[in-house]
Amino acid sequence: MRLFNIACFGIALAGWCCGTSQAQDKAADAKKIEAVLDAFREDLFQLFNAEKYQEMLDKHVHKDVIATWQDGTTSKGHAGVIAEFDKLKKFINKMTVKPNTDQRLILEDGKLVIASGNMKDDYALARGNNVSLESRWQATLVRDDAKWVLVSFSASTNAFENQVIDLYLQKTQYTSAGVASVVGLLIGIVATLVSLFGFGAVVLLAWRTLRAGGGTHVAVAGVKPAPMTN
Secondary structure (H helix, E strand, C coil): CHHHHHHHHHHHHHHHHHHHHHHHHHHHHHHHHHHHHHHHHHHHHHHHHCCCHHHHHHHHEEEEEEEECCCCCEEEHHHHHHHHHHHHCCCEEEEEECCCCCEEEEEHHHCEEEEEEECCEEEEECCCCEEECCCEEEEEEEEECCEEEEEEEEEECCCCCCHHHHHHHHHHHHHHHHHHHHHHHHHHHHHHHHHHHCHHHHHHHHHHHHHHCCCCCCCCCCCCCCCCCC
16 A cells, blocks of 8 residues: 555656646747747837848748738738838828737647737838837737748827827817907907997998909098009
8 A cells, every 4th residue: 555655646746847848838939939029129119220121021021911900991912011101101201110029829839829019110201200109019820830920910108198189189279360360460450440430330341342342442431442444
């Protein structure tokens, strides 16, 4: 009986050691994968910042990639991504990102990864403004043999609070201020005329001017009009 207990203890100990070793191996593998993915991210976005888009796609991106952008549009394949960048370059002079990774899920024994982070994206607009969106990115990568490939990508930003919205609101404020200035000027002119000639004379002047289409000289409060010339 004693011999049996010793044997059971030995088997349990061996199983525990084996399990511990496997867990340690998986942890080590996960760290290796994360290091490789960090290098992958840095190289991909370095090519993006250098505007080497085709090289970036050929080196790191699946030929049928699906990408969704901040404006809600979706591109498929290398040609679709290039077309999107060409569209953006019409009103953006320079796009720069400094991304990090703060979420990463490793699945299928290290063959599938879903990752997310902050893009820290800055845009130099053609109109002269610079905006920072602080977009979030999310990507899905698969390991093809010994190579990681990006198969999907999405970027999103706060739809209600970002610097693009701020620029729009500033433009609206400037437009409103301009309209208010014009209205204020007109009110001032009318008030001056009323104080000089009286309210009735100003109303009569406006009515006669509108009726004549602006082509007839009208006397104001007994003021003699200038002679008309052809």
